[in-house]
Amino acid sequence: MAPRSNPSERQRRLGAELRGLRVRAGLSGERAAAILGADRARISNIETGRIDVSRNRLHKVLQEYGCPPGAYFDGLMAMAQESGKGWWDEFNDTIGPGARDLAELESRSTVLRTHEPLVIPGMLQTEEYARAVLEATERDRRRAHRYTEFRLARQLVLTGDSPVTYRAVIHEAALHTQVGGAAVMRRQLLRLMEISRLPNVAVQVYPFEAGIYSAHSQSFVLHGSTAPELDTVYLEHPTHSLFLRDANHLDQYTKMFERLSELALAPVDPESTPESHASRDSLSLVQHVMYAL
Known part of the structure; x- marks a missing residue:
């Protein structure tokens, strides 16, 4: 089989x-080729995600590389077993490879931690809010409609059979930014309160008075895996998306999120009693903004 020209993020990650x-085992490419009974070019293609490696061969390679049994070992084996196909395939007429990679990554994540400074995170958006956001950047209404459907389908990871743990820190500016008009915003803020009832969802608001923190204007998502070594940072840009996997990046963004969470108000808790709001919290701020619209 000829090497693929455009490997997916999962395939690139496994190869990396x-x-x-x-390298950490001190083995050369030639030695790895000998272990697999292959040539050096095949090892290069495996390590760049251009060629798959079977589970049996991967198991042998991991043992030869000194990878101990455990979550990391099992995570790599699972990545090799995945086909890359899923519900997102029905949107191939519209979305690009970056969006497919994101959906696949979300499907195998165990924890999502996100920070959004200007808009409500996509995982928490109502259909009409999402459509208003996407129509602002996509002039083709049919494509905007398909993008909206795709975004709503991604939200199922919050409510499926094995829902992901989801933590969001949203800047207060996102609550005030008018998207789709006052009625759309009221329903969107109500949605924030409703979805916070899920036991796996925690939403915090970073208030204006918290001031400036080094990461308060940056949007990012931390995707947690069953093994910390396989965590990923996702950064979305207007022209492309970045998937960061370097340990230093993971540590940096983890610390940034935890600091943002510390500076933010207490999580939205729609079930709390009125007297518990003696001090300002995320719920009271969301309600204040919603009733002022």
């Missing part, structure tokens, strides 16, 4: 992890 393990 295998290369890292080989």
Whole structure:
């Protein structure tokens, strides 16, 4: 089989992890080729995600590379087993490879931690809010409609059979930014309160008075895996998306999120009693903005 020209993020990640393990084990590409009974070019293609490696061969390689049994070992084996196909395939007429990679990554994540400074996170958007956001950047209404459907389908990871743990820190500016008009915003803010009833969802608001923090204007998502070594930082830009997997990046963004969470108000809790709001919290701020619209 000829090497693929455009490997997915999962395929690139698996290859990068295998290369890292080989290098840390002090093994050359030639030695890895001998382990697999292949040539050096095949090892290079595996490590760049251009060629798959079977589970049996991967199991042997991980043992030879000194990867101990555990969550990381199992996570790599699971990545090799995945086909890359899923519900997102029905949107191939519209979305690009970056969006497919994101949906696949979300499907295998165990924890999502996100910070949004200007808009409500996509995972928490109502249909009409999402459509207003997407129509602002996509002039083709049919494509905007398909993008909206795709975004809503991604939200199922919050309510499926094995829902992901979701934590969001949203800047107060996002509550005030008019998207689709006052009625749309009221329903969107109500949605924030409703979805916060889910036991796996925690929403915090970063208030204006908290001031400036180094990451308060940056949008990012931390995707947690069953093994910390396989966590990913996702950054979305107007022209492309970035998937960061370097340990230093993961540590940096983890610390940024935790600091943002510390500075933000207490999480939205729609079930709390009125007397519990003696001090300002996320719920009271969301309600204040909603009733002022």
